[in-house]
Amino acid sequence: MSKKILNVGMLGCGFMGRTHSNAYCQVNHFFNTPYQPVLKACYGREEDQEALKKFQEMWGYESVETDWKTLINRKDIDIVDVVSPNFLHKEMVLEAAKAGKKIICEKPLAMSYAEAEEMVKAVEKAGVPNMVSFNYRRVPAISLIKQIVDEGRIGRPFHYRAVYLQDYTISQKVPSGGAALWRLSAKIAGSGVTGDLLAHSIDTAEWINGPIAKVSAYTEVFIKERRNSDTGEMEKITIDDACMFLAVFQNGSMGTFESSRYARGRKNYSTLEINGELGAAFFNLEEPEYIEFFRYADPKTGQKIEDHLTGWQKILVTNGEHPYMKNYWVPGTTIGYEHTFINGLADFLFSLDGGAKFSPDVKQAARTQKVCDAVIQSAKEQRWIELS
Ligand code: SOE
Secondary structure (H helix, E strand, O other): OOOEEEEEEEEOOOHHHHHHHHHHHHHHHHOOOOEEEEEEEEEOOHHHHHHHHHHHHHHOOOEEEOOHHHHHHOOOOOEEEEOOOHHHHHHHHHHHHHOOOEEEEEOOOOOOHHHHHHHHHHHHHHOOOEEEEOHHHHOHHHHHHHHHHHOOOOOOEEEEEEEEEOOOOOOOOOOEEHHHHHHHOHHHHOOOHHHHHHHHHHHHHHHHHOOEEEEEEEEEOOOOEEEEOOOOOEEEOOOOOEEEEEEEEOOOOEEEEEEEOOOOOOOOEEEEEEEEOOEEEEEEOOOOOEEEEEEOEOOOOOOEOOOOOOOEEEEEOOOOOOOOHHHOOOOOOOOOHHHHHHHHHHHHHHHOOOOOOOOOOHHHHHHHHHHHHHHHHHHHHOOOEEOO
């Protein structure tokens, strides 16, 4: 198949810049997409020139820009990939939509639902294809849980449980600001674990179990002041360090969500479990190639499977019939974190050429933003917040 050229403009050169660049480089090694991505240009701030140069060399970008508007409006750029800190997402997406570019944006989509709504309007008005990178949907094992639920194997859901834990901010010495720790600064990140981590859990939960109807949350800031490494000054920390919330889904099931960056020992521990009338499924990101599945009854008849072996089964999700896996190696061999971005990009590129509609787009990610806002509001006001 002769491929159409897709010139990439990368707006950022940090962690997510690397995951997305890798996806462009790798995607056609595993998926025969209709597009050939070309790493045309990457952007970094004046003060990040050294990092930008290194980034350019390591990934093979043809050029660099220090003004993101210039990059977006370059005639030779087809797709704008927004991997900057959160406070820039809105302006960058609006500019890219105005310029008629295809758009990929990292999560969380925006700093608030109000911003997200503006972004939805702009991309819809421009009619440009767009994707938001909630990469964990593309872990084959999580996609398999979605398939199991859609096949009716869980039956009526009663409970949905999500946990997302890290521990890298426990020390008071960890500064706010800078390349990775801007996530601790409300002005730059919008919110704390709610936007950074729970946004993933919420996106996956609504994808698997349908819309959340209401939430009741509690958040905590354990360390109230940190030195900002950009300004050298002490700054008040106002983002949520930890968040727990209860949810009721529109389908009547009950949800619990917990997230923290103070969970000593946990690095990127994300689990989900759904318990239904006919079965249950569990996933743990620390063992991403497995799901656990409890089969209680036959989805066709609803009858209990009378079997002395009924119990939790641990399923290795590496077979050709499992989501995405036929594109990789032989059964029993595993893939990793970076492949979730490759899988997402492949789905997006196919969708540009008549393939299945891509999800989540900006509109669907705005919905996740709405839930995040409701969680923060609920914690502030100490009451249940209903979602339309
Ligand atoms: C940092 O907390 C972070 O990199 C998040 O921003 C990502 O979305 C998550 O997948 C891993 O942790």
